[in-house]
Amino acid sequence: MTKADIVERIFEKFGFSKKDIAEVVDLTFETIKESLENSENVKISGFGNFTSRHKRARKGRNPQTGEEIRISERTVMTFKASQILKKAINS
């Protein structure tokens, strides 16, 4: 499923124009991205939480060559599915 499929499905259920639906779908993902970019976590009740986490620099190793490498500090994003989503998937 892509963004276009999401628009199509909402269009089948409701009387909004495809253009309006597509605008809201685009803005929804863009607004979530902006929020995460500004280190603000996003909680979508019934779906899950998107959080950004700061990782300190650490030493790693290339498992193939055994060579030691430095892994720089970084901010990564994680998603934790809500209980409701987990239950829905297993139903």
Next chain:
Amino acid sequence: MTKSELVERVADKVDNLSKRDVEIIIDLIFDSMTDNLRRGERIEIRGFGSFKVKEREARVGRNPKTGESINIPAKRMPFFKVGKELKERVDKKS
């Protein structure tokens, strides 16, 4: 940011639709995504990331307090992989 704050922020950027309409559409976005994952199908949102369902096999677990063995049934778990654009945007400002 909660879902209702997301609705507010999106509604502020849209001219054509009422806040109520925006709320309906946003609810339907997550409903249709949930539905899709329930059918085991992958979701790919360009620049954002992808969601998929992985199967976890049944296994024997143990209650760490009592040491008692328990059977954990097979289950399906949702996974998210962050997209390139979002990954870079999140990391850039740190």
